[in-house]
Each structure stands twice: as structure tokens, then as C-alpha cells.
Amino acid sequence: MERDLTTEAKIMEAATRVFIAKGFNGCSSREIAREAGLNVALVNYHFKSKSNLFDIVIANVIKGFTLSILDVFKSNLSLENKTRILIEKEYDFLTKHPDVPNFIINELGKKDKSFFDCLDVANEFIEAKIFEQVENAQKNGELRNIDLVSIMLLIMSNCHFPFMAKPMIQTIHSLEDSKYQEQLTLHKQYVTEMLINYLFPKK
DSSP states (O other), X not given: OHHHHHHHHHHHHHHHHHHHHHOSTTOOHHHHHHHHTSOHHHHHHHHSXXXXXXXXXXXXXXXXXXXXXXXXXXXXXXXXXHHHHHHHHHHHHXXXXXXXXXXXXXXXXXXXXXXXXXXXXXXXXXHTTHHHHHHHHHHTTSSOSOOHHHHHHHHHHHHHHHHHTHHHHHHHHTOOHHHHHHHHHXXXXXXXXXXXXXXXXXX
């Protein structure tokens, strides 16, 4: 049994790398098997099909993408401090997984509604009482009175776009990877202060 689990883990890790780099249509089960150092029969045995394996991978990616948000909002900190930590965690996650935003955007549009229903992401946010926290902060005058969708768009667009735009910005400004990483570190500071000052206006 332990051997089966190890084999599945190898396939999952390889599939995640290949799918994120090439998307669903850009690779084959054989390529995933080669990346895992296994034969294609084992991939099909453990996951039945490339489509099924892809669904599992993308669900894991999305859930991993939301874990940093949920962990922060479950704490007892003020909403302002939670927002600061959230931005920090988003940048940390994206630094480790810079291809994830483009992968999600490119691939999620190809999935049907039933796939999203099985993720239960909305329920996890409800259980973390994020909506209640935002509503209370706005009633208390702590948080600017804008809807939660707009708040998440402000945070995500400012955190994710620098990673998505990396090839373009590096080309325009002739930046090496190390210099671009330095720029991202600075940008994180600018984004944090900009969003905090806007979302939590001082009286």
C-alpha cells in the first residue's frame, strides 16, 4: 500500500509540473509518465485518464491557492493586520509558484460548472467568517465601504499581475531574473502600503 501511495505522489508531482507549464492540451499522459520516471500504464492505472488526473491537479492547485487566505482570516488579528499578512503570503506563494496565476486563468475557462461545485471553496470562506468580518469592519468604520469582490480584485490584481507580466516587463526594461526579483520585493512593499492606506483610511 505504501508503494502505491508513493507512486501516486510521484505522478501527482510530475503532472502538476507538466500541466502548469503546458496546460491540459499541451501534454500527454506519456509525457507525464516520463516526467515521473514511470511508464504510462501506471499513470492510467492510478488515475484512469489524463482528464481525471488534470481535474485532481487543478483542484489541488486552487485549494493550495486559497489556503493562505483562509489561514489568515481564521486568526484573531485585526482585519488590517490580516490584510497585510495576506499580501505577504500571496507574494510568498507566487514567488514559489510563479506560473500558477496564468495556469488558473488559462485552464479554468475550459472547465464546466459542475467542476467548480465540487471544490467547495465558497463554503470554506463562509466557515472562516470572512464575509462577517468584512461587514463588521465596515460598520465600525475600520474598512472602506466597498464590496468583498472588489476588495479581492484589488488584492489579487496587484499581487498576481507582476508575476504574470514578468516576461513583458523583463523584456521592456532588460532585467535579469535577479533584478526582477529585487523589483518584486520593492513592489510588495508599495502594494501593501497602497492597499492598506486605501482600504483602511485613517480618521
